[in-house]
Amino acid sequence: MEKVKIIGGGLAGAEAAWQLAKRKIPVEIYEMRPQVMTPVHKTEYLAELVCSNSFKSTEITNASGLLKEEMRRLDSLVLKVAEETKVPAGVALAVDRELFAKKVQQILMENPYVTIIREEVKKIPSDGVVIVATGPLTSSDFAQYLTEILDTDSLYFYDAVSPIIYADSINFEKVYSASRYGKGEEAYLNCPMNEEEYKRFVNELINADVVESHFPGEEKYFEGCLPIEILARRGIDTLRYGPMKPVGLPDPKTGKEPYAVVQLRPENIQKTLYSMVGFQTRLKFQEQRRVFRLIPGLENAEFARYGVMHRNTYFYAPKFLKPTLQFAKDERIFFAGQVIGVEGYMESASMGIIAGINAARLYKGKPLIILPHTTMIGALIGYVTTKVPVKNFQPMNANFGILTPLDMPVKDRKMRNRLYAERALRDLEDMIRRFAINI
Template identity: 50%
Template sequence: MIQDKIIVIGGGLAGTEAAWQIAQAGIAVILYEMRPVKTSPAHHTEELAELVCSNSFGAQNSDRAAGLLHEELRRLGSIVISTADEQSVPAGGALAVDRAVFSSHLTSTLANHPLIELKRAEITAIPQDQVVVLTTGPLTSPQLASDLQKFTGMEYMSFFDAASPIIVGESIDRDIAFLASRYDKGEAAYLNCPMNQEQYLQFQQELCNAEQAELKDFERENAKFFEGCLPIEELAQRGEDTMRYGPLKPVGLFDSRLGDFRVPENKGKRPYAVVQLRQEDKAGQLWNMVGFQTNLKWGEQKRIFRLIPGLENAEFVRMGVMHRNTFINSPQLLEPSLQFTSKNTVLAAGQLVGTEGYTAAAAGGWLAGTNAARLLLGQEPVTMPETTMMGALFGFISSASPKHFQPMPPNFGIIPQLPTRVKNKRERYGQYRDRSLSDLETWKQSLLKPVVTL
């Protein structure tokens, strides 16, 4: 193979991470991003690593699945997670970022790297006879998607995903909304809009009867939703109390103005339901409606969401949107190294391969970028220890049942069990974390002596 540069297609989180890891290995990389030459139905900017849905990377604590993945990536030198840490905003126990600054910083960092060439152009076919990392995500352009289907011999799988609205902070009534984090964990970083039973039931009925936007190019009856990111109107239609046991649950939220609900005499003051808003930027000028991904028409969003106490005069800077996510049947197509079994010089990562969540996309970018560099250097590609969250995740997507394969977020259910059963969940997750980070350090040391392919 005569090649001095690696090609990365797609400038999302996975592509950004992959390009950075390739450059860190001392290899030149061309990173292709089609925006702004060609837009997508979900993106709003031309920046790399734009966060399309939430601005949260999930739980921060390393005894949580997402938090463990964060920590593994920190120890592996992830540019995405280090930037998220630098650009974080208060979010209780979660790692959330100022999304505009986060993406702008990553774009500038990569564009100014001497080994990274950022090209704004659409790639319509997978380059042959080269090491290529495919990270085009769930909104792969139709031409490239068609070529990928020819390459794999398989149709895409798909589901529908949605993003939440963002509200101007000054338009939120602070006499009603109160600052608190659930169970007082971490800084009080969420604005909480309380509802009584009458307000909640009216809100639920309005959601059930609301007009939804037309799905572009697709018929609604063919739509599948990813269960981890259901539109709020879909939750409302699943039952009267579904939202109260989901994103609107009031448990663990205490309004200090009304007294501590944990005290018996104040128990009756607990809200019937609570809508939470998470800080979107460092200055606290913008707030994201937590769990309010939606496909309602924009006029309906404004009408119904202004029924929420505290949001009567809400100003929306971004309405909720819905788009189709596509992914490949990775168990039939990929190795745990994220190489295609049919052509090992082509690698893939991100939501395209069926991992779910920002951090998982960055993790896939790290492994695909690392292995792409190793291929060009004549070294054996690596797989992650199965006891790590990264290893478990990539092991799952490459070995799950192809017939029932669906996107998978990081979770402890896919990690091998401990030698001795631990009943206490928090303690069990802590032991998973300790084993993972220990095995990761041992694995990292083994990479210092790479095996060269003869």
């Protein structure tokens, strides 16, 4: 049997492979690591997480929670493994990143319909069904090739990853465990700051030395993942109303909310590592040590990983993709993942699910599916396939704002989100039933 070829073994590629293999369609995953590494990957594992270890909220009234529930109903491999390797994170789903990637790879390696080939692909194969899921860290050769077949310059944005701290270097006498508003288990460590400590920290942060871009003048930051020092420059209170907001996190020593809070999230099951929530940065390493040690409880922090910047590539998908995620110029080719302009782990993985399902349906001569924009996955696909001015096209997270509006306006946000979620799942189940999607 002819094999479907998947270029890229990240979250989207792994999901696509799973959807094809479960339908007994042979798959070849081409993953360039470890022969060719990226600036931020550390292992050869498929589905390695290079930024946060969090997949965000699991609550159905949260856009991320709704996205996960849709993925669960479409038999997501990534979500299944994430739930098996999760670490405490309140109402969020966070994983032990090494166990997670190992398990995803093991499941695919053991599947008789999956072959993993370790080599860099520099061009899309000229025949057969192909899924391009090279991700935001697409190799320079393949990125150059994409600019040629897309007949346009690749667009890109810069992303940043947060530092990870060894737990045994944290002063637990100064921090306290709590999740915001007491929701879920008390998974986060909170470093409280008074006004004087906060203002000194912000001042040092905005004046610290940063790593200069290798592409001067080309930085295009994704608004949802700005470096902490960029946020700090927007005003003295920006961090206090953003990643360092103390609301819902009273200090048990005082019974009151601190002036500001830095949250730490466990990175692994053993809780030997903690990441700094919302602290993606491009500060120089020595500056990270100096400035972040001003945070109460982190005076002697030792860093297992410093925050770093990396170049994320994506293209203007609306000009080239159909709502089935097929390449308009050659319909045997599908695109999936962050390279098409979705932002986030689960967003990327969900594109792999649909690309895999539609590639399987094309392979078997079945009609392809287009999810309605009332579903979160359908709305994300709608975003990356609906034409907008090029200059306005930026990566998109799951959010209720991209869904088709409700028939009747609802003022209460929580009720509105619940109605969105109920409608989305109802419409998705109808699609699954009518098209026998999971068969």
